[in-house]
Amino acid sequence: RGKRAFIAGIADDNGYGWAIAKSLAAAGAEILVGTWVPALNIFESSLRRGKFDESRKLPDGSLMEITKVYPLDAVYDNPEDVPEDVKANKRYAGSSNWTVQEVVESVKQDFGSIDILVHSLANGPEVSKPLLETSRNGYLAAISASSYSFVSLLKHFVSIMNPGGASISLTYIASERIIPGYGGGMSSAKAALESDTQVLAFEAGRKHKIRVNTISAGPLRSRAAKAIGFIDMMIDYSSANAPLQKELSAEEVGNAAAFLASPLASAITGAVVYVDNGLNAMGVGV
Ligand code: NAI
Numbered sequence: 001r002g003k004r005a006f007i008a009g010i011a012d013d014n015g016y017g018w019a020i021a022k023s024l025a026a027a028g029a030e031i032l033v034g035t036w037v038p039a040l041n042i043f044e045s046s047l048r049r050g051k052f053d054e055s056r057k058l059p060d061g062s063l064m065e066i067t068k069v070y071p072l073d074a075v076y077d078n079p080e081d082v083p084e085d086v087k088a089n090k091r092y093a094g095s096s097n098w099t100v101q102e103v104v105e106s107v108k109q110d111f112g113s114i115d116i117l118v119h120s121l122a123n124g125p126e127v128s129k130p131l132l133e134t135s136r137n138g139y140l141a142a143i144s145a146s147s148y149s150f151v152s153l154l155k156h157f158v159s160i161m162n163p164g165g166a167s168i169s170l171t172y173i174a175s176e177r178i179i180p181g182y183g184g185g186m187s188s189a190k191a192a193l194e195s196d197t198q199v200l201a202f203e204a205g206r207k208h209k210i211r212v213n214t215i216s217a218g219p220l221r222s223r224a225a226k227a228i229g230f231i232d233m234m235i236d237y238s239s240a241n242a243p244l245q246k247e248l249s250a251e252e253v254g255n256a257a258a259f260l261a262s263p264l265a266s267a268i269t270g271a272v273v274y275v276d277n278g279l280n281a282m283g284v285g286v
Pocket residue numbers: 008009010011012014015016017035036037039072073074075119120121122123145170171172173216217218219220221222223224225
């Protein structure tokens with residue numbers, strides 16, 4: 001039987017989540033997607049209208065099939081957590097069962113189990129503010145959406161993940177080195193995500209034989225990255241200074257994720273794997 005993957009954090013064909021889905025599909029996995037509730041309608045209608053057909057193309061010429069798209073808001077674990085104003089918001093009211101616990105229950109009902117969990121989402125409402133100017137609410141929101149969202153997804157999915165399965169998240173080097181401009185507590189959120197990768201690797205490894213790794217990716221012009229505002233500069237900086245002087249493609253991150261999710265990586269867990277043209281290894285710009 002082919003593997004089944006759930007990828008949280010796809011809302012268009014530009015981000016890392018989409019590229020990871022494609023690499024997993026090319027390797028024969030069945031693809032389930034979790035899409036942020038406010039982005040669901042436009043993503044599904046674009047899919048239906050064929051807007052992504054060109055980028056659905058796999059190396060063998062076939063088109064990636066997404067078996068099912070689930071609405072998801074990874075900031076809420078169950079319906080009791082959802083504030084009234086969000087419940088009443090018409091973009092949310094139009095969908096149902098989008099808290100983490102409900103999504104996992106739906107996947108269980110629909111498919112029984114999964115093998116691969118991918119977390120490719122982040123949100124920091126104050127990302128453009130320096131940490132020194134970040135509010136408590138902004139900081140906590142960044143951690144909730146970008147770090148605890150992974151703890152919660154793994155916690156709920158692990159009970160329906162087949163032994164030998166794997167989970168992968170996406171992190172950024174701003175967790176361990178100073179990247180001015182990556183503010184709002186997002187650097188803190190990535191540090192938490194990386195630390196949690198180790199602790200969760202131990203807990204999920206011992207209890208469920210599940211591997212937990214994270215990819216520290218180089219800069220990509222995704223929707224989320226464009227919102228931060230300095231992505232072109234980071235891409236230029238990387239091309240100028242990294243050991244490999246080429247633009248990083250999302251596909252390169254997708255392929256690393258497919259490797260980490262596969263039995264080829266059966267002894268790799270608790271790791272931060274750099275997929276960044278080697279930029280992390282530099283000590284100074286040149
Ligand atoms: P993206 O915009 O394609 O993906 C982010 C996704 O998160 C979006 O689809 C958005 O709808 C979703 N999202 C936001 N809040 C959510 C919530 N509460 N519940 C569910 N989904 C939610 O952008 P990108 O850049 O591909 O981001 C994917 C991951 O890669 C993130 O963790 C990001 O921090 C990481 N990353 C990105 C880099 C870059 O340069 N683009 C570099 C290193 C890491």
